[in-house]
Amino acid sequence: MMPRFVVTGTDTGIGKTVFAAGLAGALEAHYWKPVQSGLEEETDSETVRRLAALPASHVLPEAYRLKTPVSPHLAARLDGVMIRPETLLPPAIDGPLVIEGAGGLLVPLTDHVLFADVFTRWQIPVILCARTGLGTINHTLLSLEALHRRAIPVFGIAFIGDEQAETQAIIATMGGAPVLGRLPRLDPLTPETLRQAFSSYFELARFQEAKP
Numbered sequence: 001m002m003p004r005f006v007v008t009g010t011d012t013g014i015g016k017t018v019f020a021a022g023l024a025g026a027l028e029a030h031y032w033k034p035v036q037s038g039l040e041e042e043t044d045s046e047t048v049r050r051l052a053a054l055p056a057s058h059v060l061p062e063a064y065r066l067k068t069p070v071s072p073h074l075a076a077r078l079d080g081v082m083i084r085p086e087t088l089l090p091p092a093i094d095g096p097l098v099i100e101g102a103g104g105l106l107v108p109l110t111d112h113v114l115f116a117d118v119f120t121r122w123q124i125p126v127i128l129c130a131r132t133g134l135g136t137i138n139h140t141l142l143s144l145e146a147l148h149r150r151a152i153p154v155f156g157i158a159f160i161g162d163e164q165a166e167t168q169a170i171i172a173t174m175g176g177a178p179v180l181g182r183l184p185r186l187d188p189l190t191p192e193t194l195r196q197a198f199s200s201y202f203e204l205a206r207f208q209e210a211k212p
């Protein structure tokens, strides 16, 4: 069995897709975004295709493509679509797989089911992306508490942004999960700068040797 990861985050817009592109590129993994809300801007799958230098076939089709950039439960209602969370199954892929959730853990897919409920069923190790900026300690510890309470396996925390030594240290001490590294803000953000940064700021072997 090849390693599989769920990439989630403390919040929306914090760099999960960029991290997932870096990870998928480094592992030559397949990428899957089960639920995409918002189709006007570049979708997450398109961003990964642009940034990860992967064959197009490595970006798997979304299960739900919803027009409006809001929480999936609402985006689905606006589109007149019913999300059936029980049908969301990780694709059977011969090779590593990187799955990206939408927003954070307690984002609703329906009026009754959260993304975290699906992750509980999957039992795939989760990577929690966390901004290093102000407010992150609280968001990160809350997210870890939600993961631990549901017995979702946590692979580790990936920081995103400028170095904040004290913030990172207290999360490492109190979070009960390993810190995998930190992806800095990249300017410019290109497939090449992302590939370079990912290999210098993260230990690839750790991901390669992960249990699925």
Ligand SMILES: Nc1ncnc2c1ncn2[C@@H]1O[C@H](COP(=O)(O)OP(=O)(O)OP(=O)(O)O)[C@@H](O)[C@H]1O
Pocket: 009, 011, 012, 013, 014, 015, 016, 017, 018, 019, 044, 102, 103, 160, 161, 183, 184, 185, 186, 187, 189
């Ligand atoms: N390491 C980085 N360096 C430079 N820019 C970044 C980095 N990470 C994220 N960004 C930029 O920040 C914005 C949000 O990033 P991204 O789309 O990865 O967030 P997200 O957490 O996946 O959001 P969503 O919840 O919508 O899926 C994008 O414009 C992206 O290019």
Ligand SMILES: [Mg+2]
Pocket: 016, 017, 044, 100
């Ligand atoms: Mg994203």
